[in-house]
Amino acid sequence: MDSLGLADSSNNFIYAAMVTLFIATVLFSISFAAGRRKEPQVQLESAKVLVESGGSKLQESLSEVTRLEPGHRAANIGMSLTWLSAAMLLVGVVLRGMWAGRVPWGNMYEFSITSALGILLVFLVWSTRRDLRWLGLFVTIPTLLTLGLAVTVLYTEAAQLVPALKSYWLVIHVFAAIIGGGAFTVGAATAGLSLISDKGWFKQLPSREKLEGLTHRIISFSFPIWTFAVVAGAIWAENAWGRYWGWDPKETWAFITWVVFAAYLHARSTAGWKHQKASVIVLVGWLSFLINYFGVNIFINSLHSYAGM
């Protein structure tokens, strides 16, 4: 395939992934709308606790019950389409890299499509370990927004890397940042939901305590990865600019994000801060992650201004 063919195929795969993800979002919405008629999950949860202490026979009939919930079919198809979308996105990102002849992380368009993939991968891998169909809607929406921004505002033709980016640390540092950021996004979704889980249609979601527990798990996973991304960035900065930390705006906001999520982990073991306040801290941390990603890249003059726009 010639380079123009690669470019077209990459873009086509990204668009196809977006369409697929959009359909998945619609299906998740249908499932969510149907689920409002369902009894609040709390009862189901307590039933499950009973079952778990008993044995595994009942477990099967319980999952039977789960399967028959209103909207179950739409959610199942939505999950499958999300997998499909992630696969197409992966192909699109890989083709983009082949077109450019390097890792596809040279500008904000490429960061964004890979971040979208990162969010989906964190969600999908997690979903193999527990039932997360209820979360689908709240993960696919931010992913779609990211992709939408990428193909409209941020789109850049593939070009070579600027010399500052020519380093294997690009792969290590950016990969960690993308996975960490993807997990922060999923965590922000569960944290946000935990704040409204007792209102209206959201009553069908897992209980507030459950959502808070899930948030804690996902942030516990992403916080060390983010720490690693920051340290890897520091090592790279030492190699490129002669100092490992120089309070460049990007570094500063990465630090702020780190401090806020550190505060979250402390809040989880502080009396009076464990619940709503902790969830709000997660949202604040995610906001500072977004400021770091969009704000610093586009609006602030930073050594990290690689938007390519």
Added chain:
Amino acid sequence: MSAQLPPLSQRGFLRWLWRQLTSMKTALILLFLLALASIPGSILPQRGTNPILVEQWITDNPTLGPIFDSVGLFDVFGSPWYSAVYILLFISLIGCVLPRLGLHWKAMRRPPPSAPKNLSRFGGGEFEFAGEPEVIIAGACAILKKERWRTVVGHDTHGGHWVAAEKGYLRETGNLVFHFSLILILVGVAIGGLFGWRGNVIVREGEGFSNTLTQYDAWGGGKLSSADNLPEFSFTLESFNVEFERGNAQSGAPRLFEANMVVDQPGEPGSTTHLVEVNQPLVIDSAKVFLVGHGYAPKLIVRDSQGVVVLDDAVVFLPQDGNFTSTGVIKVPDADPQLGFRGLFLPTTAVDEIRGPHSTFPAPDDISIFFGAWAGDLGLDDGVPQSIYTLNVEGMTQLGIDPLRIGQTWKLPEGAGSIEFTGYERWASFQLAYDPGKELALIAAILAIAGLSMSLFVQRRRIWVKVGEVPGRISGSRVKVEVAGIAKASGHDATEQVDRLVELLKGKVL
């Protein structure tokens, strides 16, 4: 109604203060303060990274500028209030972690606490096994030990046997390692700040640099750094290669810049050649030489009113934008009257009504210089140090403006002399840095990540196995075995571990 508290003694007050400072809530608030205090450092220009922008900001905002300056908003990360926050945070951290170190040390050496009387409230389950209680307990104990649980065996007052096991001490170990590593990182940063130094120098092609303080354009070192005792070496910039993107996408973006250098070190026979690129610094002794920027230096010849050459040199011009529209200043104190020029160097010339003369591409495709000339007193004799990049035109009269191409000469009006543009050289700017604390900071950072991962992924769990003694039981008949477990962290349990133990126990005893 307010409770009548006894007045606090001084000691009591200090103790109260210490407890407040080391409480988790204080740590939380200090973390928020740290995040909040960092924000202005990312929005306002900072002296450490961009002193010129800071001066510009203050000039543009005559009311706010000086106020912001006086409270340290242009040097946030070196300001007393920022230091106060992180120093308090670290005191709080030490106060919080030190006692936990002692507790953890004791907990590590203590056997797990004995099994609770009533296991049923911890979940788990009851199973029937054939065998002697002692054998079952011994079997469970062996399995748990093999799975690296810490165990203790005992029996209660009515003859029941139990084993209590605990695992996951690494969680707290990791937690402590993480927090101590943070202190270590701070120590590394402090060592770098005290003993390290950093300097910048611009070197033209063909020019040399030797590592002494006077050769630097800018140099900054810590309080304990050895400014008079810099490592001895010198280098020459043999050539400098640059390439820019010429395709449509990201046109003008740098694609390559590399400096060919010849390095001389005392005690080393002969010179060595090196290729220095971004991401590929040159390491000499303990210092590192980084390529950080580049630009153009037009070659100029200035003659005075008598036609005598008063300047013949390549003058460093500083790039102002991505297309290397560059500005520079030429001062000729030896002419009579003294001459001063402001120049605008354009590697690829374009002139339009809105932007005036500017460059449209960073490579030297269509070079020109726009000069403004002044005659009069340069003010160099006032004793006030002047930047070589600014021209003070107070007390000078403007002679005119003229664009020049390579090879052209501008004869100044009133017979004041002439300026000839003969060509250009490239220059590269280098940052030389020495940071003796960075290795420590790196090791500490790796320890911090390891500790952090342990403290988040290792779970502290307890497991109990209990065999009740039934009075009058026939030896060899089935006995009731209770197995239960808990996890210390909320949101976790020990179901998996209990199941696994039961499974293994069945295989062993049944």
